[in-house]
Amino acid sequence: VELDEDLMAVYLEQGEALDPAQLHDPFEKALREGHLIPVCFTSAKTGAGIPELLRVFEQLMPNPLEGIPPLFLKGEGANAEEVIIKPDPSAHVIAHAFMVNIDPFKGRLGICRIHQGTVKTGSQLFVGDARKPIKVNQLLKLNGGAHTKIEVGVPGDICAIPRVDDVHYNAVLHDSHDEDHFHLKCIDLPRPMYGLAIKPPREADAQKTSDVLHIVEAEDPSLKVEHNVALNEIVLRGLGDLHLRAVLELISDRHNLKVETALPSIAYRETITEKAEGHCRHKKQTGGAGQFGEVYLRIEPLPAGTGFEFESAVVGGAIPYQYIPAIETGVRQVMESGANYGYPMQDIRVTVYDGKHHAVDSKEIAFVQAGKKAFLEAVKKAAPIIMEPVVDVTVTVPSRCAGGVTGDLSSMRGMVSGTETIPDNRIIVSGQVPLKEIQEYHSRLKSLSGGEGSFTMDFSHYAEVSAAAIA
Structure with missing residues (x-):
């Protein structure tokens, strides 16, 4: 009442005896400005309060035409322009996929609200800026767990389109390339920070586990599945412990899969802090042709984030050029498995500067082993951390x-x-x-x-x- 001076004057004259029609406009204004937030207590299980809630919608709430329209934008970034969408059944179709549900029987359900135009069974729609349209083979009306087939969807309807793999969360569906770059103003969802490493109960369930994790990720935009290649670990991230527990219960109940969980592993690294040199003579004789390779190399630390560098400074053919890659292979094996603590190494430059070979016994495997052992010897002298x-x-x-x-x-x-x-x-x-x-x-x-x-x-x-x- 305090938002409308005229109504305030009427209220002071009439007291509390105000007609609902008099409250409609100021009520709508209060809702728009966030001055008033209605709270209605209901129970979906028992139905208590539902009739009263519907009566509130009918008598007091603004109708959909009076509501604040969704903010659609055309273009990306700073060049995006606001677009006015009207609930006109005869205009181009614009619908927003606000939810994805992957049903074991109906497949991927794209649940959309139609904001403009009319969607009919058999219609062809574009998803975002895709060039190839999808066909609406079925149109479903949702009522709790019941899915009812319908032929036509009009502005304001919430419908589901089954078996459409291209539909994803926050996608805009339309029937004209004029709307290729339309999108809703993004909702700022919290970033999923809390993570658990997921392991299948058995090796035979690895593929099933991967499929199920991507299903729940597609259904819940607050989930993120990461694959840490270095640690060979799959991490599921959500909004917190309670969120992930609910997701794991869903996986167990719906997909009959009980996964093992643990805190994600930490990707530690090894490196060196000083320059050093290493030497190895690999010599092996087993009765026939033997193995021989001798390598001298030096190592030095690189700036953080540089990675790994390998170079050859061999002169005079002390080590034939065809064996240099074998030495690098041996060094890389240690870089990947770690020299002292079992963690991958980084930020190291390796320079091979001398060595020896044998015309008969030198082989690639000999220089792989010589390079590996020479590198290990050098790391021990280079103050590893x-x-x-x-x-x-x-x-x-x-x-x-x-x-x-x-x-x-x-x-x-x-x-x-x-x-x-x-x-x-x-x-x-x-x-x-x-x-x-x-x-x-x-x-x-x-x-x-x-x-x-x-x-x-x-x-x-x-x-x-x-x-x-x-x-």
């Missing part, structure tokens, strides 16, 4: 929790780099923390902030860590 991944962390919490969060990050071998105050009495704390320390941070942050905090993390760099700290 273990490196751990460090992540950039951004924690958003109520302002009252800032002190607790900064102290907690510091206790995790972290470093706080700054804070920023944002609206709604909240603060952003930025810093860097070793990945190992922050893997289970969801539960700690929940305790510190009373469930009102969130955080994101991105890989930053590798930093030296003691062997005791990773045990």
Whole structure:
């Protein structure tokens, strides 16, 4: 009432005896401005409150034509322009796929709301900027678990299109190439940070596990499946422990698959901090043709993130050029498996500068072994260290929790780099923390902030860590 001066005057005259028709316009204004948020208590199980809720919709709520239209944009980035969509059944079709459900019997269901135009069985629609249309073989009306076939969908209808693999979450379906680059303004979903390593119960279930994980990822935009090639590990990330527990229960109930879970492994690395040289003479005689190869090499550390470099400085044919790749193969084998702690190595330059060969007994396998052993000898002299991944962390919490969060990050071998105050009495704390320390941070942050905090993390760099700290 206080939003409308005329209605306020009427209210002061009539008291509480206001007609619902008088409340409609100010009620709509209050809803638009977020001044008023209706709360209705109902039970879908017993039906309690449903008639009253429908009566509220009918008498008080703005009708769909009065509602705030969805914000469609054309183009990408800063060049995107706002597009006005009208609920006109005779206009071009524009529908938004807000959900994907993969049914074991009906296949992939793209659940869409039609905002403009008319969709009929047999229609052809484009998904996003795809050049090839999809055919609407069936159109389903959803009512709880019941799917009813319909022939026509009009603006305002929520329909499902079955067996269409191209439909994905947030896709725009249309029937003209004029709308190829239409999209809804993105909803800022929380990034999935909490992860669990997923392992199939048996090797025979590996393919089934992979298929099921991609099914739940397609259905839930807040899930992310990662495959860590270096660790040969599949990681499922979600919004927290409760979220992933619900997903794992869904996998168990719907797909009859109980997967094994653990915290994701940490991708540690080895490197060196000093220059060193190594030498190996590989000589093996077994009665027939033997094996002979001798290698001298030097190693030196490279700047962080450079990777691996191999070069040959051999002169005078001490090692024939055809054996140089064999030496590199031996070195790379150690780089991949680790020299001291079993972790892959990085940021090292290897230079082969001398050696010997035998006209009869020299073979590639001999120089592979010689290169490997010479490299191992050099690494032992080059002050090797273990490196751990460090992540950039951004924690958003109520302002009252800032002190607790900064102290907690510091206790995790972290470093706080700054804070920023944002609206709604909240603060952003930025810093860097070793990945190992922050893997289970969801539960700690929940305790510190009373469930009102969130955080994101991105890989930053590798930093030296003691062997005791990773045990």
